[in-house]
Amino acid sequence: MQLIIAIIKPAKLADVRDALHEVGCNGLTVTEVKGFGQQRGTEELYRGATVRAEFLPKLRLDIAVNSEQTQGVVEAIQKAASTGNTGDGKVFVLNLEQVLRIRTGETDAQAI
Amino acid sequence: MQLIIAIIKPAKLADVRDALHEVGCNGLTVTEVKGFGQQRGTEELYRGATVRAEFLPKLRLDIAVNSEQTQGVVEAIQKAASTGNTGDGKVFVLNLEQVLRIRTGETDAQAI
């Protein structure tokens, strides 16, 4: 099993969710985060002085999947989240040792 | 060492924290997240039109533990967080390569 972490542009959430749905992945957890990378923040003006907004709003999706799904999910995310512009984000994949569904106590594959 | 990620209902935070305390686990980090799974969001009305609130508020707990604690902590979370209803959440376990306490520079078991 693997845990896929995707950092995406907030505007792409609906598209990515639909794409995940299509590859049979229905559970995910979303966190509001701020990102810093090649894409630079903007400078805004307030009373003539600058406001540096260095961090950019992004969403982080955490998706637990079975190993055989991993590549399909990563590709689906890439297709749905890409705009071709800097700041589109990253996907990270980690190994999951164990998964548990709290409600039923089911574990691993059953629990995803 | 392992990193336990638990997605729980916000209302269960106090119970889970007490349960963790009892199994000797005192540190944790909490993040406000939105979850999507079998449990569906509600539809609300505003001026006669519907508001789809598809994502549900959840809390994510990150807890670093020593390997021998892992099973005890996972079980404690499951007992404390379960209501028996859909949406109770998940527990994910990942391997931790390294842990460091910033203040002292202690590492691994000492640092948890």
Added chain:
Amino acid sequence: MQLIIAIIKPAKLADVRDALHEVGCNGLTVTEVKGFGQQRGTEELYRGATVRAEFLPKLRLDIAVNSEQTQGVVEAIQKAASTGNTGDGKVFVLNLEQVLRIRTGETDAQAI
């Protein structure tokens, strides 16, 4: 490749970012979290009654790095984030199986 998770005091963000910059690490993702550990929250008064603010505001940084960078980055964080007081935070290191840059489809070392 590794994923470094650092829990730090919010006030230290600017210092840590500068330190990361110096060791050649330019991307990171920041999340607002609440921490619980040896450092205790404060009690505040409102209309004569107490408000327990048990969780303390922290920032969580997620930084994907190539394996050879890992030690340098961890050390840089430790130096920059440390104040010597309880509550300075933790650094966790996890193995990364895979990294993908959404915009270009580049993977692993290229994608970081």
Added chain:
Amino acid sequence: MTTTELAFSLDTFYLLMSATLVMWMAAGFSMLEAGLVRSKNTTEILVKNVMLYSIACVMFMLIGYSLMYGTPDVTSHALQADLFFQMVFVATAMSIISGAVAERMKLISFLIFCVLLTGFLYPIQGSWSWGGGFLEEMEFVDFAGSGIVHMAGAAAALAAVILIGSRAGKYRKDGTINAIPGANMPLATLGTLILWMGWFGFNGGSQLQLSGPDNANAIATVFVNTNASAAAGAIASFVLVRLIWKKADLTMILNGALAGLVAITASPDTPSTGMAIAIGAVAGIIVVLSILGLDRIKLDDPVGAISVHGVVGFYGLMVVPLTNSGANIVSQLAGAGVIFGWMFVTSLVIWGLLKVTLGIRVTGAEEYRGSDISDCGVQAYPEFVANRQD
């Protein structure tokens, strides 16, 4: 000092206080609209409201007042008090528009339209009824402006909404309607209560003279009826939405109260208390149905301005003959038609010209990020909006 001189002072003061209450309605519209838009468009709607009031005052002083009233021969109170009182009305008409086109109208085009409406469109039309023009001669009755102010503003708003289209995401492809809740309910409520308060100046001041028992009695009746109609409007809307949806939608209740205020404005001095309650209650029902109906035909009006001021303004004109023996339904219909026609057609032309020249709508990207950033450079609540979209 003679009693005439004293009456002059009293009447002047009465008009100035009434006008101050009407000026205060600028804050009411600002807060109502700021509360009902999303936070990403809040600063911009505040800019629009402050600027439209400012522009309306300057334009009306320089041009509109003499277009509307010529050089009026006022003897019972200070001429300047008359100017001040009439001036604050025009801002109300313009405020109606800012709400209806909120969250997508370009700031600069809006302000250009504001110059034209407050300097020309409104005063020309106003002169027909209040400046001794042909509607007045036809016995068209509109005491404080259900039609002349409110429906007039709504007509211009309707033209704008037709040309500008709905907010992105309001109407889904599958035909269902997507609610876009406003960001701040306490502000919307505060705005409504400010308007409610200000309306005592709006209607109460429109008697124009306080001295003499007849005037004083009339004004007191206006206050009671204005309040009664608003209260009844709120109650009727509450009961209706509660019955339909089992929920007490606050924004509908606020619209109900405002509908009561708009409806009674055409003749607040003639109904009995009971009739004022009935007029307001029906207005509270009409406004809810109208909001639902306009959404059905995809006219996107974030604050319900066209329903509150336009549909209910028309209704207000129509019920005047029920209580006012000096009015008749034919003249009321004719007056309503003339006012609506003039305002709608001229506005459509102006908005149309603006659309093909400067453009009237922000770009898709600007709409997505919010006009606060694109037009104002300042967010309304910079510290709170965690998830500013990129």
Added chain:
Amino acid sequence: MTTTELAFSLDTFYLLMSATLVMWMAAGFSMLEAGLVRSKNTTEILVKNVMLYSIACVMFMLIGYSLMYGTPDVTSHALQADLFFQMVFVATAMSIISGAVAERMKLISFLIFCVLLTGFLYPIQGSWSWGGGFLEEMEFVDFAGSGIVHMAGAAAALAAVILIGSRAGKYRKDGTINAIPGANMPLATLGTLILWMGWFGFNGGSQLQLSGPDNANAIATVFVNTNASAAAGAIASFVLVRLIWKKADLTMILNGALAGLVAITASPDTPSTGMAIAIGAVAGIIVVLSILGLDRIKLDDPVGAISVHGVVGFYGLMVVPLTNSGANIVSQLAGAGVIFGWMFVTSLVIWGLLKVTLGIRVTGAEEYRGSDISDCGVQAYPEFVANRQD
């Protein structure tokens, strides 16, 4: 025009302006309460406040006014102005209750109680003092309603709080008190300043006649004393909380100012400026101690309404004889007892009946998620509340 006719106009205008300021207090209570509850209950408290004002007006016009005053023989000003002024007072009494039972009272039961209080309980009681009833004959003095309006409302609120119980989580099992901070301090401050402003109409208008130097002087004194007492109340509360806790708890300062206003209301025309300051300062101390005391005995009042309006209202009645030679402590005690007894007992019966029939408290799950969702379907700040509980 005769001077009598002019005086009629002036007095009518004076009452209408005063009443407008009192009407404005509806916004004050709305903002104060919206600021002091948690954001999950904000829309609902706004609905309650708008609806209670609307219902109070309609009920008092239809039933309450004639119950309270019969058909008054008013000659110095327009009869309708009198109705309007008396009407807005009843909403104040009801507003007090909405604050005390905030965050847990069922909307529908609250509104039913509102119908009964504003149509019957308040006017019947009011007639005893202000409608020529037995308390007036006993020389009970309550100029603008420390007891008749404020303590009366607080008595009904107390009955409700006893029957409804405290908010979940307010009192911990270990006996300690858990603070539940309100969501929006600027709104609470705005609400208090609106009330402060409106109180000039509340007390200033209660002279009922402006014409004639005696009346004018009395009214000016009322304005100065009302303001002095409020200022002193705020200062005293500030000093006290600063001494006890080293912190300047804003909500206590606001309660202190309101306490000063309530205390002076029973006789604002008689104290010297110095006495007005003293009366207000003591009120500012009493209110802080009362809030702490009520919390000690587990009467949960989120906005401090029972302390501000009830405890301090009683205190206000008791100090009247110090400055008003027409009053005596026995009549004041008797009047206070009668008003409190009537309002408390009748309210307890009505709340009790509502409790066993419709229920007066939302369910635990509704309380947890907030009444905004369960009763109104709209959140107060939908974009901000990141962590809506499920």
Added chain:
Amino acid sequence: MTTTELAFSLDTFYLLMSATLVMWMAAGFSMLEAGLVRSKNTTEILVKNVMLYSIACVMFMLIGYSLMYGTPDVTSHALQADLFFQMVFVATAMSIISGAVAERMKLISFLIFCVLLTGFLYPIQGSWSWGGGFLEEMEFVDFAGSGIVHMAGAAAALAAVILIGSRAGKYRKDGTINAIPGANMPLATLGTLILWMGWFGFNGGSQLQLSGPDNANAIATVFVNTNASAAAGAIASFVLVRLIWKKADLTMILNGALAGLVAITASPDTPSTGMAIAIGAVAGIIVVLSILGLDRIKLDDPVGAISVHGVVGFYGLMVVPLTNSGANIVSQLAGAGVIFGWMFVTSLVIWGLLKVTLGIRVTGAEEYRGSDISDCGVQAYPEFVANRQD
């Protein structure tokens, strides 16, 4: 009743209503400042504003009024009405300071200064112009207090800002200026509109007498000009910031409107409408340039109070001779110099003494966490501020 008696009543009522509007400005300053500071300092600025109004009233009643006016021989209206009207002015002067030193001034030192300014500094200075002193004799003209109230307050604020220094992080080491946006634009707008409304009482009431056609006409002119100047100020600021930065910075527009109000205050009864517009427009330009200029020389004024009230207040005094034949530039300059000198020097001494004794600035840690926690123990929006710093 005689017409004289009736005039007495009318004039008293006029002053009381005007004063109520000025009292309402306390809410305006509170909301403006609460909107323009960061949320971590919002509760504290609200405490300062409520307390300064309260202290100002008490000090002026007890000491200041007789220092400033002796025992005035008022016959045309109630003496207490005169006291009330003069009293609310002093709070305005003090409000100016709280804005300029926001986000870093110690609460307790601020309040001690408030006691001294409202009890002594302001009334002594005020007596020179309005209490029959030497500035009045010199034909120094300041109708409602561009200099005596606004510039005076700004002078004390300037002394404080010089001694207290800028907020942490405002000026970067590399010499650039770091914007620190305020937390709540709707509140700032509401505050400005409240001030705008209140200003009709501030300027309109300063005629001091309403009875008689001359007075009534003068007051009506004051209302129109006050409004015209504010509207023109907002428009001019809008045009200027739009030209420079392509963005409509709402806070600058609000400052522009306030600048228009301050500028016209020195002589609102003499300009023609056109001149009032011109005076306001220039004020709107000056205020923007002044805000930029003060930032350049590192005088950190979060709300722009020194520019709005000080720089524009001075400008307002200087343009009086253009429209007021009773004024001359020499006296205006002398008056401005005397007022500024007195207020600046005495304030500098007092702030200096406070600095070396109690201290005037919060600690670095307190500033970082926000004064709400350190001084008040209550946050302004406890539920929203996700990232309270530790």
